[in-house]
Amino acid sequence: MTCGKNRTDPIEADPAAIADALGTWYAANARALPWRADPTPYRVLLSELMLQQTRVETVLPYFARFVRRWPTLADLAAADEVEVLEEWAGLGYYSRARNLHRCARAAARGLPPTAAELALLPGIGPYTAGAIASIAFGEAAALVDGNVERLLSRLDGRDLDPRSKEGKRALWARAGELQRSRGALRPGDLNQALMEMGATVCVPRKPRCHTCPLAGPCAARASGTPERWPTPTRKAPVAAIRGAAGVFETAAGRLLGRRVAGGLLGGLWEPIRVEIGELTEPGPALVAGFAALGLTVRLGTRRPDVVHVFTHRRLTCAVFEVAQLVGEPVPAPPYEEVAFRGDLRGLSTLARKILEA
DNA sequence: AACACGTGGTT
DNA sequence: TAACCAAGTGT
Numbered sequence: 230m231t232c233g234k235n236r237t238d239p240i241e242a243d244p245a246a247i248a249d250a251l252g253t254w255y256a257a258n259a260r261a262l263p264w265r266a267d268p269t270p271y272r273v274l275l276s277e278l279m280l281q282q283t284r285v286e287t288v289l290p291y292f293a294r295f296v297r298r299w300p301t302l303a304d305l306a307a308a309d310e311v312e313v314l315e316e317w318a319g320l321g322y323y324s325r326a327r328n329l330h331r332c333a334r335a336a337a338r339g340l341p342p343t344a345a346e347l348a349l350l351p352g353i354g355p356y357t358a359g360a361i362a363s364i365a366f367g368e369a370a371a372l373v374d375g376n377v378e379r380l381l382s383r384l385d386g387r388d389l390d391p392r393s394k395e396g397k398r399a400l401w402a403r404a405g406e407l408q409r410s411r412g413a414l415r416p417g418d419l420n421q422a423l424m425e426m427g428a429t430v431c432v433p434r435k436p437r438c439h440t441c442p443l444a445g446p447c448a449a450r451a452s453g454t455p456e457r458w459p460t461p462t463r464k465a466p467v468a469a470i471r472g473a474a475g476v477f478e479t480a481a482g483r484l485l486g487r488r489v490a491g492g493l494l495g496g497l498w499e500p501i502r503v504e505i506g507e508l509t510e511p512g513p514a515l516v517a518g519f520a521a522l523g524l525t526v527r528l529g530t531r532r533p534d535v536v537h538v539f540t541h542r543r544l545t546c547a548v549f550e551v552a553q554l555v556g557e558p559v560p561a562p563p564y565e566e567v568a569f570r571g572d573l574r575g576l577s578t579l580a581r582k583i584l585e586a
Numbered sequence: 587a588a589c590a591c592g593t594g595g596t597t
Numbered sequence: 598t599a600a601c602c603a604a605g606t607g608t
Binding site: 276277279280281282283284285287288322324325328351352353354355356357360372374375376377420421424425427428433434461464467 | 599600601602603604605606607
Binding site for chain 1: 587588589590591592593594595596597
């Protein structure tokens with residue numbers, strides 16, 4: 230090593246020293262986030278549900294709208310699920326909105342203070358339970374998310390597969406060890422320090438080791454190729470699928486369907502849309518789709534295709550204007566409601582792209 | 587265990 | 598640009 234300093238064996242690096250370094254770093258570098266300014270159980274729950282697989286910057290405006298519209302857990306519990314879903318529209322992973330609402334209903338009088346009890350609530354898994362318990366209630370609960378996984382894998386230079394049982398066990402054990410060694414640092418701050426470090430310093434492609442307070446004991450840093458961790462996991466290829474959608478606008482509004490709960494984009498509104506096979510003609514398939522809803526249509530101008538990428542699918546959707554429409558809409562799968570609507574509330578991002586095509 | 591589940595940013 | 602991946606959970 231060019232530094233020439235004696236280094237502690239990383240695996241045995243003193244957990245108390247690591248926790249202390251994390252705490253000092255966090256005190257000086259924590260971003261000012263709205264749920265940190267006032268970490269009530271409700272606000273922490275809301276932020277954590279929104280932050281699942283979603284970036285902080287994306288969550289910010291949604292969090293502000295939610296707490297303004299529903300200032301307390303009881304307010305949210307009293308809301309209609311449809312309203313919650315509409316406010317969530319655009320954030321993605323819509324089962325989270327349903328889970329959030331069910332969670333609020335189940336705990337309207339107050340969230341339980343322990344990770345074990347929290348984990349029994351809808352939408353709250355091991356990570357979120359640890360986050361709420363530690364941040365909002367001060368329980369010394371551990372937590373492992375993508376950031377912590379990456380940071381700890383690098384710190385110890387261990388090839389841990391977070392999807393395997395042993396990998397999970399090792400990661401959670403290490404996080405628990407740090408939690409028990411945190412000293413005067415608050416449990417929630419220890420956890421947030423780990424995540425904040427992972428999100429801003431120990432980042433995926435090019436870790437900023439020169440600014441890292443754990444560079445000393447870090448095995449990945451010592452290896453010279455810190456970006457090698459964590460070991461990449463194989464991802465299923467993104468399947469290409471095709472579809473067709475029909476845009477029909479009148480003075481009464483646009484014809485939209487609300488998708489059945491549970492599946493892709495469940496509960497959200499969109500222009501009537503069908504999925505088609507690779508060789509299927511989009512026009513006739515779309516006409517058949519309208520017919521299934523009791524509507525006879527004549528298609529007009531074709532607009533540019535819309536390409537939309539989901540986590541596991543890449544959709545290329547043909548878009549047609551509907552020139553003529555006859556009949557009264559009768560809901561049928563995948564739509565549980567079909568109506569003319571004058572506003573764009575509750576539309577998925579895909580739906581907005583189709584309307585703008 | 588493996589896959590479904592949205593959207594947007596980064597490289 | 599295609600691939601990666603983000604404060605994961607439910608099934």
